[in-house]
Amino acid sequence: MTTNNNAKTMCFGKRSYKGISCSLLLDLRNVRSDQLREIDHKREFSLMCRVGYLRKSSALQLDRQYTLFRWEEICDAEMRRSKKAEAERNSLNNLLDYLISMCRDLADSDDGFSFDGFRKKYFGLGEENQKQYNVYSLWKQYAEEKTAGTARSYLNARNRFIADMGQRVKFSDIDRDLIERWKSELIDRGVSIPTINNYLRIFSIVLNEAERRFLLPAGSVKHLFHGVMKSDGSNRRKEYLKVEEWQQLWKYYVENEDDAHSEALGLFLFMYLANGLNMRDLLELRYDSYYYSTGGRELRFVRAKTRERAACEVEIPILPELRLIINRFNKYHGAKEKENALVFPYLKKAVSEIDKLKIVQAANYRVRFGVSMVAQQLGMRVNRLSATWARHSFATNLAQMGVDRNYISWAMAHTDNSITGTYIDNYSYEKMTEYNSMLLHGGTAENTASIAENNASIAENSRIKAMRLLENMSRDEIEELLKNLSR
Numbered sequence: 413m414t415t416n417n418n419a420k421t422m423c424f425g426k427r428s429y430k431g432i433s434c435s436l437l438l439d440l441r442n443v444r445s446d447q448l449r450e451i452d453h454k455r456e457f458s459l460m461c462r463v464g465y466l467r468k469s470s471a472l473q474l475d476r477q478y479t480l481f482r483w484e485e486i487c488d489a490e491m492r493r494s495k496k497a498e499a500e501r502n503s504l505n506n507l508l509d510y511l512i513s514m515c516r517d518l519a520d521s522d523d524g525f526s527f528d529g530f531r532k533k534y535f536g537l538g539e540e541n542q543k544q545y546n547v548y549s550l551w552k553q554y555a556e557e558k559t560a561g562t563a564r565s566y567l568n569a570r571n572r573f574i575a576d577m578g579q580r581v582k583f584s585d586i587d588r589d590l591i592e593r594w595k596s597e598l599i600d601r602g603v604s605i606p607t608i609n610n611y612l613r614i615f616s617i618v619l620n621e622a623e624r625r626f627l628l629p630a631g632s633v634k635h636l637f638h639g640v641m642k643s644d645g646s647n648r649r650k651e652y653l654k655v656e657e658w659q660q661l662w663k664y665y666v667e668n669e670d671d672a673h674s675e676a677l678g679l680f681l682f683m684y685l686a687n688g689l690n691m692r693d694l695l696e697l698r699y700d701s702y703y704y705s706t707g708g709r710e711l712r713f714v715r716a717k718t719r720e721r722a723a724c725e726v727e728i729p730i731l732p733e734l735r736l737i738i739n740r741f742n743k744y745h746g747a748k749e750k751e752n753a754l755v756f757p758y759l760k761k762a763v764s765e766i767d768k769l770k771i772v773q774a775a776n777y778r779v780r781f782g783v784s785m786v787a788q789q790l791g792m793r794v795n796r797l798s799a800t801w802a803r804h805s806f807a808t809n810l811a812q813m814g815v816d817r818n819y820i821s822w823a824m825a826h827t828d829n830s831i832t833g834t835y836i837d838n839y840s841y842e843k844m845t846e847y848n849s850m851l852l853h854g855g856t857a858e859n860t861a862s863i864a865e866n867n868a869s870i871a872e873n874s875r876i877k878a879m880r881l882l883e884n885m886s887r888d889e890i891e892e893l894l895k896n897l898s899r
Contacts, residue, residue, distance in 0.1 A: 422487050423462070424504055427512035430519045433464040434512045436504060438483050439473055453481055461511055463530060470527040472534060474507075494892055506624065545627060547581050548574070551618045560765035569614040572598075583627050586619065588636055595640060609641045652805040653794065655854050658684060660790055661783075662733065662852055669740065676782025678737045679756070679775070680802055685851055686728045687823040688806030691776050691799050692716045692768075697755040702727075704751065709841055711755065715825035726825045729844040733852060806851065813854070815847050823847075 423437040439460040443451070456477040463470050478486070486504070489496035514533050519525040545553075548570065555566030573581075576597040581590070591612070598608045619633045653661075658681075665677050683689045689697075693713050702712045711728045728734075738755060741747065747757055754760060758775055762768045780798045787795040794801075803824070810820050823844075882890065 422484060424483075424487050424490055424501075425508050427508050429512055429516045430525075431465060432512075432515045432519060432525055434508060434515060435462050436460070436474075436508060437462060438478060438480070439471070441471075451480060453479060455479065457483075463511075463515070463527065465525060465527070468527075470530075472531060492888075492892070496892075510624070545622075545625070547583060547586070547618075547622075548579060550622055550625075550627070554618055554621050561769050564769060565610070566614055566618075569611045572611055573615065576601075583622060586628065586636070588640075591615070591636055591640055612637060612641050651801050652808040653792075653797075653801060655809055655851065657792060657794075658805065658809075658852055660792065661786065664786060664790060666736075671786075673782035673786050675741070675744070676779045677786055678740060680779050680783045680797070680799065682734060682737050683799060683802035684805055685731055685734055685848060686711070687726060687825075687848070688803035689713070689728075690715075690803060691779070692772050695754070695756055695758050695772060695775065699749055699751060699753050699755065701751070706841070710844075713825075724822075724825050726823060727841075727844065729841055729848055731845065731848055809851055810847060813850055815850070819843075819847060 423435040426433060426435045428434075436459060438457045440457060443457075456479055459474045459476040459478060461472045461474060463472065486497045486500055489498075490501050490504075511534075515525060515530060518529050518533060523529065551566070551570045551573075555563045555570065557563075558566060573594065577590070577594055594615075595608060595612065598611065603611075616633065616637045619628060619636070622628045623633050661677060662681060664671075665674065665681060668674060671677075679691075679694065683691070683694055686694070693716055696716065697711050697713055700712065703710065709730055711730060712725055713728065714725055730738075741756060742749070745757075747753075758771050759768055762771055776799050783797045784795055787797055807820050807824060811817060885893070
């Protein structure tokens with residue numbers, strides 16, 4: 413392996429406080445500089461924290477390990493502020509912040525800072541936290557710091573863990589075998605793959621928090637779940653109804669106004685035709701100022717799931733079918749259209765976040781039961797449906813009819829389309845109506861030609877804007893971009 417001769421001094425970040433400095437580097441004290449080029453590229457070295465104070469320094473070996481190549485790659489990415497190894501760099505920065513905070517506490521104490529005091533504080537912190545927390549108490553506390561909906565998911569996973577694994581699991585018991593045993597127990601109980609993955613994901617987040625608090629060795633958690641969570645994407649992708657099946661449901665809805673399941677079916681159809689809304693977003697739709705500014709032609713929403721980290725406003729064209737559903741709902745519930753009122757006022761009396769969560773769950777159950785009963789009556793190929801089928805169907809049906817994927821991503825308020833989002837403007841009412849109308853009426857020759865023309869226009873605009881971006885980039889930035897694209 414060829415490596416940099418400066419690897420012995422290559423450090424990651426630096427934090428200072430009142431003359432005390434902390435930095436992270438590999439422990440290469442037993443490796444001569446002339447041996448660096450001959451080291452096995454798979455050999456790992458321990459991470460250490462170098463603390464400097466009053467022209468003296470002390471090294472504290474940590475529990476993480478890296479190869480020379482990986483360490484150089486991380487340090488180089490940190491200096492360039494690129495997105496490479498971002499998760500690992502965030503973890504190292506958090507560790508550095510934690511270490512300098514201990515130095516700060518010691519420096520501000522009556523005894524002042526000393527290397528010996530720093531070592532005692534570091535190694536004693538895990539023991540102190542072990543007395544305060546166990547697996548279950550940390551899990552509960554961490555859950556209670558989340559929003560109501562997320563907290564409920566975390567506590568449900570905790571209850572499932574207790575039911576399957578008991579209440580005697582210690583941090584020292586946590587290893588790959590324990591996680592595999594819990595997974596096997598969940599499979600034996602008939603728990604679905606998506607639910608199992610969700611439980612394991614929550615458990616991994618709690619264990620990462622335990623690692624951050626020195627309850628588990630640093631760097632130990634990332635290897636525990638590798639390959640344990642299995643993708644169920646192929647099955648989830650099949651959870652959609654074809655346009656012809658939606659036409660069946662729409663026909664039933666129009667012809668059976670007094671059916672016991674008409675309201676549930678109406679909400680299901682609304683979610684499908686309104687950009688694949690989920691139940692929470694549907695029940696939060698309002699007749700806001702934007703609605704009136706468009707002459708009642710469009711509704712607007714910000715996806716509840718991502719609004720805290722990426723508030724993306726999305727407009728929904730009110731198709732004639734959506735207007736019919738709204739009018740029928742208002743007729744049976746005596747609801748009226750007025751400024752800032754909820755379109756479907758289920759959440760009107762909800763006071764707390766818990767209240768909203770319960771109402772949304774009840775509405776999801778009502779839709780799942782009602783639509784499944786209608787599907788059975790119609791003899792459809794699928795007779796167990798849920799609200800998520802509406803969202804999957806919106807994306808799949810438009811994609812299969814050749815609609816621009818940028819539109820689909822934007823309409824569903826996805827947050828991972830940031831690059832294409834810089835190339836395109838919001839879609840006009842006419843274009844949104846054209847696309848969403850295809851959800852029930854399919855693609856005609858006329859709108860298929862329009863879609864092809866629109867996609868070609870977007871591609872050309874994207875190419876022009878991409879060229880302008882490249883013209884303003886440095887040579888190093890272009891090389892970094894090409895490396896990422898070749899992966």
